[in-house]
Amino acid sequence: MGSPYTHPASDGTDVCHRSRPERVLAVRAALPDRYRVLVEIGAGLGLRQGEAFGLSMEDIDFDAEIVHVRRQVKMVRTKLCFALPKGRKVREVPLPSSVAKALRQHVEFLAPVPVTMPWDDPRPPQTPVEAKHRRPRTYNLLVTGREHKAINRNYFNSSVWKPALAEAGVIAALEESAPDGSRAWEPSREHGYHALRHFYASEQLEAGESVVSLARWLGHSDPGFTLRKYAHFLPRAGARGGAALDAVFA
Template identity: 30%
Template structure:
């Protein structure tokens, strides 16, 4: 018997713990009972850094780390809380918001970030940003002339006809162009949304922007048409090429983009209905583009008045004649409202036609969107229920309808109270006969 048979040597035990591959990171349990997973991911500046994520179970921590490594492999850098707020805002716009927001909304977010957030708070560390920093910055925005701060007047090209003469910082005289409370609330909401996403990604423990109160701004004022003005507007639009569009806007309250996005396949003229499925808008990258409706509730089916059905039939005949005249130059876009060659109408072009119509009818200058407000106001004044108006306008919640048209409801309440006052006043003036007890006994009666 050899020595190797008598002394086989130390026995080695294989570990039951699975060995993770190189680059997968490590997972271990901390002394406080939580699980921590750590690994290397892509950081801004084409560098790599080690990050740690935590979870109540090993599976949860490992899932969070795997998600970050997968994003890193796709080339998405992970922003550290020790980095600047400007770096995180840029990261969120380029890698998160661009996939979640409509292009028009993303454009507004980008303008807000570049014009206000980065110049004011961009140098602050994301982890060290405090509520008092945000409050001080917002208070400063309230008292700073934006024309002077951004050099708007200095960049203005002189043009006497367009009234582009220097009148502020270029001549040393401040025009006091301050931000409105509504704009300040919007800037604060963009910052709050970005920090909320940083909390979800566990970059920061809490959203400090929620501790800053900007106050509730007053709703934007609008100038709806009165009943007499609405009749004047419809009479002036009767001979216009886009008569059907203007009548549809005032009688149904559709938005500008919803009107321009209508296709003939969306209309059921025999059933007097219209399906609102899209909106036509000009975007920075795609040009004139058909986009989904503003909200899910905006995608709806509405009833068409008889006057709109008649004008749409006449518009269809006019479009058929224009198609015949254009011949080979006709572009069959399928839209209800088009240019004479079949191309969709630009929103800016519709605005010019609308303003010219107001001048011709000698009505006061109001926005095209105020036609929508005119529809709702006139319906409310006629006693139509709020829920019906909400469905017609496509508001997401009835609270939006109630808030926007609160002044109309207040006027209706005043009229109702005055009516009750007149009735009670008449009762007080009438003579009251004494009850002699000979009246017949009261009994229940059906109410129709």
């Protein structure tokens, strides 16, 4: 039986990571208010989790309808720091009007918080070069935790995301608790925050966007990788071209 967070493909098989829009909205509704906009950031912009946590107000160009993906919140041995996005590549992503509206509403509800952390490596520097490279930087983060600090992914995934998945009916809570008394959940790796990124990719392809454009927006260096990963979401091969020729020769 397929997951309630997926829908069957046309050939009857389950498509992993293809979230139903209603499930995405249900998970969003189950999140605490301060975290809800992370759903729009993941499903509407395709950002990775660390990139969503590192998004600042200065990265949003509402007039140009562009989001600049310039950094991520990275964890190094349980400590957080800022760093370049995965692959050390910055990029630009189109800003849909619905996501822009959600970002504006979030900022009205919770003002961005200036957060200062080391760059790239939180460990104490051992040389002047390391000290210069790792010097702390401050960004006005759009989404922060309850203590107004950068979000720790371990806390978010276990204490915020999984409870929301359970409330939305995507996963079930296990009856027994963990040895330390904390709540235990059924395995849900395929339903992690990255599922929103897959949702974004699938929606873009099914809407007819090119693989080359999608690869650039996702931060993939090779469009071939994007094609291999998401080819099953492409519209039926030849359908649109055939329809265009039919229009000519009908």
